[in-house]
Amino acid sequence: MSQLTPEKAQAYWSRTSGLMWTMLAIWFFFGFVVHLFAPQLNGIRILGFPLGFYMAAQGSLIAFVVSLFWFARKQNDIDEEFGVAEEE
Amino acid sequence: MANNSQSGGGFINNLGKIYGLYTGGFAGFVIFLAILEQMGVSNQVIGYLFVFLTIGVYALIGIISRTAEMGEYYVAGRRVPALYNGMATGSDWMSAASFIGMAGSLYLLGYDGLAFVLGWTGGYLLVSILLAPYLRKFGQYTVPDFLGARYGGNLARFCGVIVLISASFTYVTAQIFGVGIIASRFLGISFELAVFVGLAGILVCSMLGGMRAVTWTQVAQYIILIIAYLIPVVILSAKVTGVPIPQLMYGQALEKIEVIEKTLGVVKGHTAAFSNAQGVMNFTDGLNFFALIFCLMVGTAALPHILMRYFTTPSVREARQSVAWSLFFIFLLYFTAPSYAAFAKLEVYQNVIGQQITALPGWVQSWGAIGLVGACDAANADTIYALCKGVKGNADGILQLNEFRIHTDAIVLATPEIAGLPYVIAGLVAAGGLAAALSTADGLLLAIANALSHDIYYRMVDPHAPTARRLIISRVLLIVVAIAAAYVASLKPSTILAMVSWAFSIAASGLFPALVMGIWWKRTSNTGAVAGMIAGYGVCLYYLITTQFYGAPLWFGVRNISCGLFGIPAAFIVTYVVSLMTAAPSKEMQDFIDSIRVPAGDVKLARTEDAISH
Numbered sequence: 165m166s167q168l169t170p171e172k173a174q175a176y177w178s179r180t181s182g183l184m185w186t187m188l189a190i191w192f193f194f195g196f197v198v199h200l201f202a203p204q205l206n207g208i209r210i211l212g213f214p215l216g217f218y219m220a221a222q223g224s225l226i227a228f229v230v231s232l233f234w235f236a237r238k239q240n241d242i243d244e245e246f247g248v249a250e251e252e
Numbered sequence: 253m254a255n256n257s258q259s260g261g262g263f264i265n266n267l268g269k270i271y272g273l274y275t276g277g278f279a280g281f282v283i284f285l286a287i288l289e290q291m292g293v294s295n296q297v298i299g300y301l302f303v304f305l306t307i308g309v310y311a312l313i314g315i316i317s318r319t320a321e322m323g324e325y326y327v328a329g330r331r332v333p334a335l336y337n338g339m340a341t342g343s344d345w346m347s348a349a350s351f352i353g354m355a356g357s358l359y360l361l362g363y364d365g366l367a368f369v370l371g372w373t374g375g376y377l378l379v380s381i382l383l384a385p386y387l388r389k390f391g392q393y394t395v396p397d398f399l400g401a402r403y404g405g406n407l408a409r410f411c412g413v414i415v416l417i418s419a420s421f422t423y424v425t426a427q428i429f430g431v432g433i434i435a436s437r438f439l440g441i442s443f444e445l446a447v448f449v450g451l452a453g454i455l456v457c458s459m460l461g462g463m464r465a466v467t468w469t470q471v472a473q474y475i476i477l478i479i480a481y482l483i484p485v486v487i488l489s490a491k492v493t494g495v496p497i498p499q500l501m502y503g504q505a506l507e508k509i510e511v512i513e514k515t516l517g518v519v520k521g522h523t524a525a526f527s528n529a530q531g532v533m534n535f536t537d538g539l540n541f542f543a544l545i546f547c548l549m550v551g552t553a554a555l556p557h558i559l560m561r562y563f564t565t566p567s568v569r570e571a572r573q574s575v576a577w578s579l580f581f582i583f584l585l586y587f588t589a590p591s592y593a594a595f596a597k598l599e600v601y602q603n604v605i606g607q608q609i610t611a612l613p614g615w616v617q618s619w620g621a622i623g624l625v626g627a628c629d630a631a632n633a634d635t636i637y638a639l640c641k642g643v644k645g646n647a648d649g650i651l652q653l654n655e656f657r658i659h660t661d662a663i664v665l666a667t668p669e670i671a672g673l674p675y676v677i678a679g680l681v682a683a684g685g686l687a688a689a690l691s692t693a694d695g696l697l698l699a700i701a702n703a704l705s706h707d708i709y710y711r712m713v714d715p716h717a718p719t720a721r722r723l724i725i726s727r728v729l730l731i732v733v734a735i736a737a738a739y740v741a742s743l744k745p746s747t748i749l750a751m752v753s754w755a756f757s758i759a760a761s762g763l764f765p766a767l768v769m770g771i772w773w774k775r776t777s778n779t780g781a782v783a784g785m786i787a788g789y790g791v792c793l794y795y796l797i798t799t800q801f802y803g804a805p806l807w808f809g810v811r812n813i814s815c816g817l818f819g820i821p822a823a824f825i826v827t828y829v830v831s832l833m834t835a836a837p838s839k840e841m842q843d844f845i846d847s848i849r850v851p852a853g854d855v856k857l858a859r860t861e862d863a864i865s866h
Contacts, residue, residue, distance in 0.1 A: 168850065177849060184381050184772075191377040195370060195549060196542060202363070202525035203533060212503030217523040220366035221590040222499065225373050229583050232380055232576035239385075240569055248852045250567045 168248065176246045183238055190231050194224040264331055271336075275475050281305065286676040295675045299438035302679040303686060306476060310690065311456040313469045318460035322719055325462030325726070326393040326702060327563045332467055334570040338577025340470035341561045343477060343691035345372075345582055347423075348430025349752060351477060351688035355592035356660025362522040364537070365593075367544040369586050371756075373579060374545070375552025380575035383553060384562040386771045388571035389848045391855060393563065394699075395556040395763070396707040401844070401857060402770040404778040406712050411785045413703045415762030416556045418789075420696045421737065422751040423555075427693035428454075428741040431686065433661075437622065438682040444742045450690065451738045458694045459727050466694045467564060473687035474581060480684025481585050481664075485592050488671035492598070498591035505594040512601040516653050522597060536809040547816035551756025554764040557692075557699035568851040596663045599670050605653050612651065615669040619662050626657035697737070701730040753813045754796060761788035761819025765827050773831075774845050780831030788823025792816055 168176065198205075202216030210218065243249040263270070285298055323329050332340065350372070358365040390398055396416065400409035431450030436443045457469045489498035492505070509522050519531035526538035552558065561578075565571045603613050609629050619625040626639030630647050634640040639657040646652065664685075668677040705726035710717055717725075745751070766785050769776040795815040798804035810817055837845075840858035847856040 173846065173850070180849070187377060187381040191374060191381075195374040195377075195545060199370075199525075199542070199545075206523060206525065209507075210503070211500065212505075212507040214506070214523045216525055217363055217366070217506070218503075220363065220370055222587050224370060225583050225587050228374055228377060229576070229580050232377060232579055233573075235377075235380060236569075236572040236576050239572060243569070243851050248850045250569060250851050 168246065172246060176242070176248065179242050179246075180239065183235070183242065187231065187235050190227070194227040194231075198224065264333065267333065267336055271471060271475065274472060275479075278476060278479070282676065282680060285679065286674060289674055289676050295679075296440060298675060298679050299440075299682065302683045303435060303438055306683045306686065307453040307690075310453060310469045310472065313472055314457040314459075314461055314465040317465035317468055319462065319464050320720070320723060322393075322722070324464045325723060326706065327560075328462075328464040328467045330391075330564055331566050332564040334565060334573035335577050336471050337467070337561060337565050337570075337574040338579075338581050339474040340467050341558065341574070341578035342581035342585075343470045343474035343687065344561055344695040345558060345578070345692070346477065346585055346688050347427055347692040347752075348434070348685060348689035349426065350585065350589075351481065351685045352430070352434075352661050352664050354586075355589045355596070356658075356663040358590050358593035359596055359658070359663050360660060362520070363525045364541060366590070367541050368548065369589065371545045371548025372552065373582060373586055375549035376575055376579040376582070378549060378553035379558065379562075380572055382768050382772065383559060384571050384575050385568045385851070386848050387559060387767075388562050388565060389568050389851060389855065391563075394702050394706050395559050395767070396703055397711075398770070399766060399781070400707070400711065402841075403766070403776075403781045404841075408766070408778060408782050408785070409707055409711060411782055411789075412763065412766070413707050415759060415785065415789055416703050417700055419555060419755040419759040419762070420557060420700050421733075423755045424693055424696040424700065424733075424737045425740045425745075426752045427689045427696065428738050429744070430689040431693065432741060434682055434685045434689065438679065443744070447738050447742050450686075450693075451734055454690055454693050454697065455731060455734055457690070458698050459730055462726070463560075463564060463698060466698055469694065470691045473691040477684040477687040477691075478581070478584055480680045480687070482588060484664075484667045484671055484673060484677055484681060485588060485595065487673060487677075488595050488667060489591065491671055492595060498595065499587055502591035502594040505591075505598045509594065509597055509601060512598075516601070516605065518653070522594070539808065540811055540814065543810050543814035543817045547757045547760055547814045547820075548753075550760035550764050550816060550820055551758075554759040554762070554767065555756070556703070556759075556763070557695040560699060560702075561695070592663055592667060596667065596670065600656065600658070605651060605656060607651055609649050609651060613670075615666050618669065619666050624659040624662035624665070627651050628655045628657060693737075697730060697734055700733050701726055704729045704733070754815070757792050757796075757814060757816035757819060758789065760816040761792035761823055764820065765823035769824070769827055769831075771845070771848065774842050775831055775836055776827060777831040777834045777837055779834045780827045780829075783830040784823040784827030787826035788819045791822040792819030795819070 198219050205216035205219060206214035208215040240249065285301060289298055319325055354368060357368060387398055396409045396412035399412040400406065428447055428450060432443050432447035435446035435450055439446065458466050485498045486496045489501050490496040493501040495501050506523060513521050520527055520529060524531065526541060527533045528537055562571045562574060565574050604616060609627060612627055616625050616627055620627060620637045623638035626637035628637060628640035628643040629645040629649065629651050631645060633645055639659065643655060643657060645655045665681060668681060705722060709725050710722050762785050765788060766781045770781065792815040795818055796812050799806055799812045838858065843856045844858045847853060
């Protein structure tokens with residue numbers, strides 16, 4: 165397998181860290197920020213659901229699941245770009 | 253991955269077929285019992301068949317998967333595909349509290365209860381982005397292994413074991429308690445006996461085959477628990493709304509609930525956010541909502557029985573995919589739970605409250621008889637309904653809202669009857685609850701026994717112990733821990749549910765900062781990490797114990813279930829400050845960190861006082 169030069173290793177880690185911060189932002193937004201507005205969102209109704217309630221009961225959960233699959237693919241792309249993915 | 257043994261490879265390649273057949277067989281079994289019921293077989297016999305046949309299947313998987321190899325015993329040979337590891341993690345994760353208790357909490361708490369739904373799912377983002385891939389690359393057997401390798405030896409490892417055991421033992425006690433409740437209810441045997449019946453089931457699964465047996469049993473348990481959870485509420489939704497998709501249709505129920513709440517004069521609405529019992533929105537309730545979410549999420553990413561599941565995938569890439577699958581399988585149950593709560597509330601508002609006492613639906617009486625529901629209109633109602641103790645009814649022959657009591661467990665358990673389904677579905681729900689409790693207990697017991705046998709005995713007491721002896725020690729410890737937990741559970745400690753939530757805060761404060769900073773900040777020093785673990789664990793326990801048992805005032809009104817809100821930052825700050833005050837980690841250690849940050853290549857272990865050799 166290929167050894168990374170120090171420069172490439174650093175570039176790899178900064179890309180990985182960048183993705184990490186993006187994901188943390190998604191986590192923070194759907195875990196906390198959106199629910200701060202629950203009382204206001206509850207004024208909007210979709211299919212009978214008050215929107216603030218819906219976000220905490222389903223909306224954020226769907227965002228969590230989708231973002232994790234997206235993350236797994238994205239990080240794998242980075243691994244392959246730098247040639248550090250595992251050989252099967 | 254190469255080097256699969258012949259039989260192992262054949263098994264892994266045919267997983268889809270094997271579990272497909274298993275699912276079909278289970279469906280056939282349920283239909284067979286339904287036919288038996290129609291032919292007049294008694295409910296008790298059906299309950300027995302459900303409990304013993306499902307436990308028998310788990311035990312059979314445990315016996316087939318027995319092993320005497322270290323790699324198989326501790327990490328299932330590291331060849332569990334992402335999808336199946338996701339299912340196993342799902343049932344490892346979802347406990348009796350999720351399966352039976354959560355919908356009931358949502359019924360009672362409304363919006364506030366959604367903190368559990370959010371907290372117990374969002375934590376998987378932290379698992380995937382911060383920890384699991386790197387721990388998988390590290391590639392040893394336990395979470396304390398990582399602390400030992402990263403922080404120079406046995407002191408850090410020992411601190412990790414202490415936190416692990418404090419968090420996991422209370423948790424496993426609650427699971428065994430749950431097994432006892434379900435088994436005693438459906439078998440009609442005493443609680444104490446039921447605890448030990450459940451214990452036998454848990455031990456046969458995990459003792460012979462360790463992680464390998466637990467993995468394949470947990471996949472089987474996931475299939476049963478998700479079927480059992482979805483069927484009753486899907487049918488109820490079809491009956492109430494005409495569409496069998498409860499997750500979409502309970503919006504209608506929420507709308508109706510809101511209208512009825514107005515006529516009944518309920519001040520705190522089901523969907524109202526951040527409000528107190530008087531229905532007034534306020535800061536403290538909002539703060540507690542977010543504090544609980546935060547502690548449960550961070551705790552998710554620090555509970556060793558979950559983290560160790562990602563040691564079993566074939567690669568780092570599959571570890572990441574596996575976390576995504578885990579959350580998907582957990583999501584299926586958690587986004588259904590609020591619909592149970594909404595449909596049950598609608599049923600209560602429409603068909604129970606305001607009815608003549610003599611005209612109450614049948615389920616009120618049958619679940620009241622075993623103390624889960626109370627219709628407390630008459631002055632002597634507590635002679636019929638145990639839950640009515642202390643409730644003053646006005647004896648007008650009509651059930652008012654304040655005369656109605658319901659136990660959280662009743663929501664899921666009574667739904668089959670509310671939906672007018674035959675008893676076989678109630679038995680199915682019991683089998684699902686049992687699967688949820690048993691699978692979580694399996695994972696927790698294994699985490700504790702591995703920490704004791706691998707980290708304490710092998711790493712710290714006798715590093716030259718031969719494989720055979722290590723495996724024997726591990727199995728003996730498993731039995732000892734299980735019996736200790738069963739003994740505590742049989743005492744029925746009253747604070748048991750609170751203790752489960754504490755486990756999250758304890759794990760989050762004690763383990764999360766050391767794990768995350770060990771991977772993401774190279775400057776973290778041995779002393780810093782140990783000081784941080786002690787500080788986080790100490791602050792959290794101090795707040796818990798003083799507020800719970802000595803009546804100390806709450807800080808900013810934060811309930812002690814969320815003590816991690818103070819413990820986690822304390823641990824991060826202490827780790828940071830002490831690390832900067834002490835020497836930076838050696839070049840060797842930095843190379844080690846570099847090597848676990850990259851999926852490919854070897855792990856370059858730094859020499860520590862207990863250098864790892866395999």
